[in-house]
Amino acid sequence: MFGCIVAGRSLQTELNQIDETHAAFELPAAEQINHICVFLLGTVPFPDGYGASVHFFWPGKGFQLLGMLSNEKPSAIFRLRGTFTGQITDAHAVFSGASTPMATDGTPMTDGLPSVTAILGLAIEPLPAILDQMSSLPTAAIVARSCTPALPDATILAENIVKHLFNYISSFVSGTAVTPETPVPLAIIARWYESFIGKVRNVGIGFLDTLE
Template identity: 35%
Template sequence: MLGIIVSGRLVQTDFQQISENQFLINVPDADNVNHIVIFLTGTVPLPEGMGGAVYFSWPDTNAPPNWQFLGYISNNKPSAIFRISDLKKNHEFENANLGIFGAKISHSAQIGISVEPLSAIEPLSALVASTTTESHVKFAQKMIINFMNYVSSFSVTQSQMTPNPTENFVPLSSVQGWYETFERRLQQNPNFWKQL
């Protein structure tokens, strides 16, 4: 009924059914996985009006599983690609100096599928998309503020400038104007930069 694809690996369809509507699969060596594809195999469709909520859990020996909602699949949307590289924790070795005989540690993550009404899943998916957009907006804002601070640190008045006929100068007011325009456009449409 369900399958998973990890780039460079064979298709996995060995989901374990852990309850009437929940399925689980392990993803070995998840440290080297950036994206996964979850799909319906087509052998058994989901019940009408139902979807498969897809969750990701990165192993943490000091805590119970922390399931993070990725999105969903349904009969009308039988496959989806999810980026998990941002969700993985950067585990640090307790003994960072392993020497030449240090063994590489590999972690297995888990993917859970919960069959639920689409009316319950779709709002979660919209929330994930909204959170991602907010994250992009915050990144863009911090980036342009950092750029403005960097450029401003080189500002000098015209009387302080050393004449150099081979050097081009941009007035700080022009950069400030760009910053204000970019900020305004970002507030109006967080994805405007995709059309640039």
């Protein structure tokens, strides 16, 4: 149902299912992460009146609310670097079914600290409850994100990236339409990623605006 892309890494679709309403992605080498995009895969919509709150766990800081997803807002991009501090929620008890994030012995050191694994948690909840949680996010941070003219709208950008991936996969399926049951070899997604990153490096992201 969910997917996420850490900038500079491959697409992640495998996640830890905690229970019927909670799931989590493990994010290794979290100290290297700047931005992350999380989105609905388009295979299973939320039930009417429901969405998902998105939480981020950084060792020693607890779970921090990042934002939300809904059928009307199926994707979001979050800046993680510099935002690990903040409100600690009771989500830790819910997501404790995922592997406990900790320093990995023997891994390379970054800025004098061992590499860590963080968690991106998703909780399916009624929309009124999610909106109530969203009201606790710092207003200044929300305004700053929405008023940055140098960056494209995060939602539109994420949707265009997913659309580009869908179009790429569709080109390998001849004579039939792509459905949620269509098997997709991971090698195709890996080739898409390499091609996509190469194009972004060469010409920027302007080509995404021309997708149909």
